[in-house]
Amino acid sequence: MQIIIVGDGKVGVALTEQLSSEGHDITVIDSNPKVLEQSLESYDVMVVHGNGASIGVLKEAGVEDAHLLIAATSRDETNLLTCIVAKKLGAKHTIARVRNPEYAEQLVLMRDELGLSMTINPELAAAREIHHLLQFPSFLKRDSFAKGRVEIVEIHVGEDSKLAGIPLNRLYEIARVRVLVCVVERGGTVHIPDGSFTLQAGDNIYVTADSQDLAQLIKHLGIVKQKVRNAIIVGGSRIAYYLAMRCLHAGLGVKIIEQNHERCVELAELLPSAVIIEADGSRQDILAAEGISSTDAVITLTNMDEENLIISMYASHIGVPKVITKVNRTEYVEAFKSMGIDTFISPKALCSTDIVRYVRAMQNTTGGSVITLHRMVEGKAEALEFRASETTRHLGETLLDIQLKPEILIACITHKGRTIIPRGSDVFQAGDTVIVVTTSGQPINDLNDIFAD
Template sequence: MRIIIAGAGDVGFHLAKLLSYEGYGITVIDKDSDKLRYASNHLDVQTLQGNSTSYSVLNKARVSKADLLISVTSSEETNLTTCILGKKLGAAKTVARVSNSEYLLQQEELQLAELGIDELISPELLAAAEIKRLLKESAFTDYHEFDKGKLSLVGVKINSSSPLVNKTVQETAYLNPNFSFIPVAMLRNNNTIIPRSDTYFRVHDHAYFIAQSKGIDEVLEVANKKRVDIRNVMIFGGTPVGFHAARLLSRKYRVKLFETDRERCIQLTETLPDTLIINADGRDLEVLEDENLGEMDAFIAVTRNSETNIISSLVAKNNSVKKSIALVENIDYIHLSQNIGVDTLINKKLIAANSIFKLLRKGDVLSLASIHGADVEVLEFEVHHNSSVCGKALKNCGFPKASIVGGVIRRGTGVIVTGDFVFEDLDHVVVLSKPQCIGKVEALFKEK
């Protein structure tokens, strides 16, 4: 597959990194020579300096031979124009990054596909949807459902009071008598570990488990965590992410939104009738206390300043708010959540890149999830009667060492599996894998 990526910023670079593990022929276009040099030095990609809206640049990139053209520059106009022009020149499929939500909400009416734009991605809308998902199970730092919760991926921070501390996976088996969950990853000092029987749990680890529905409460118990109902939510920042988060969350929760700009507050009041808009600085502790910060169940900081979001979230946690989520622009900050006390740090650019990666996997993978800050992807495959794994025991399938099977959904029931488990036709298999092994894992489920 030949892929052209217009834009070598955070979204483009992370996407190129994910795709480069697949062995695709990737060309990255950008006007910034420094960004291209960095991409060339760190990834197995070709680079081309120039404007992606230029006919000559796209021709030089051989857009007529491209299976996919993805435009993710910081300019919405550039992305739309690149896709329209690229499609006219022969690109098989196009994806454009946009910030104006109207394009997404009126996609059919605008007939964008006829113009040459096949898919739209909005980092702001995706980040808001991610925030909504993270609030569903507030006790966890991360939460993904597979097949409507028949299996779930859950993340918890291991504190000193957990009975898991300083024990191996094998030594903690007595805490899981019903075998309703299994550890599949640990994030420790910015390193992602695929656990085996002799892997130790340590204080401050972020541990991730695949669990049956009945196993979720058992994970909370061994991690010494308590499930909390979210009712009251405070959002700091009337940015597009803040607006979309309030729009989604106000359908279920009582939401207050702080914004320092008066004119923006007026706009938000007109468009968010179910949200209380407060024209005040969310960094002012006295103001927050006046608005009952201590009674909030969740605090979400989504201003345009990463440091402001982190600090205000820490203030919220210090005032007994149960769940904190901070938006950060610097991808390097994502790993800090393990050490600084914010429950979850999210980056809209990483979320957007992962969302595009999922688009490419449609058909081959039933669902795909990413873990914030961890160098792994979680994928759900379907077993076909003529795929390599069908009829074989898990231990004999040859899964790469940098991957682990978390569980199987068979005839509507989630099952945590061991090495003797034999795969059957139509099983849905949840696998956690480091990016460089996804292609090998995927090959095991391909129809012959």
């Protein structure tokens, strides 16, 4: 597909890397020649220097033949104008990054008039993800499928874990609910396991389960953590605002520590039920004075990865039950985990995943396109949700009789609202949703792509 990406910042680079690796023809537009030079050196892409909202620049980039244009500059207004112009010039689909919450209502009302196929908001996506994790602090990560009926959760297997040394075919004896381990991360390597695979202390495992079974799963595995009733947020960013709104609505106590005076005043007006502290949240004495040792959760949301990591390390060291760290440079997550930090949020990665899902759905021609896509283990594995259609092969055949491509596993089937954690005797029918897990080296656009024949 011909794809134009306008804006070569954090989100733009993440998209360029992912979409170019999947074989799309990418053209990047940016007004900064230095960042374009970096993209040209790092990826197999074309670059155009200039203002992405300019008709001349868009024509130079070949907008009239573009299947998709993604506007991801730092300015919402520029992104919206770029999409309007691109649509008029012939781009088939347009996606705009819009971060300002004041534009939300207008976008709902004027989406068709603006010619938008989709809007993305990295900060809002990050806030949703963090709030999701706060609801079940025992999990390092949670991803929802089948309209929230199914989840894939990440769990660490500690030295004293009931799972250490257990083969997966004995998992039900311990979990006592029907679940499936679909991915195991061990020493930076990803495994798509079978029933004979034996878990070890130090593994991070990704478990597929019915959402209603999560509480029982935590209880039987003995990994119950204190329920989050209050949280300290360090950094008064847009993510902090979106997250505080959700937490306050859920009845949680929220304290935000922010250095900038004007931003503190703004947050105090927007969030009258939250406690806003004007101070340097990276200072140990400030954190101690604001009760970090007695809080249930610390979320670090400053604009500096280094600062977020230092604060998170300190919070983990003194025993804060749940610590969540925002990072921009996800390539260092493996190193960060060795420092005792295990729950990370990357706004750019969340938005990149949403757009890649949209692109894969655009490519599909047989009706089995991607409904939901989530990346695991820093992008080394993917979980994809499809809806089986009449054109899907092997309908009604038992899974035992279906040969899949290597490194692919069917993790869940949802049939008429009923969640099935699959065994060899199970089947899927037209209309069912099917969750597939695979390593990220083989992008799957269609449910039929998983079969070996």
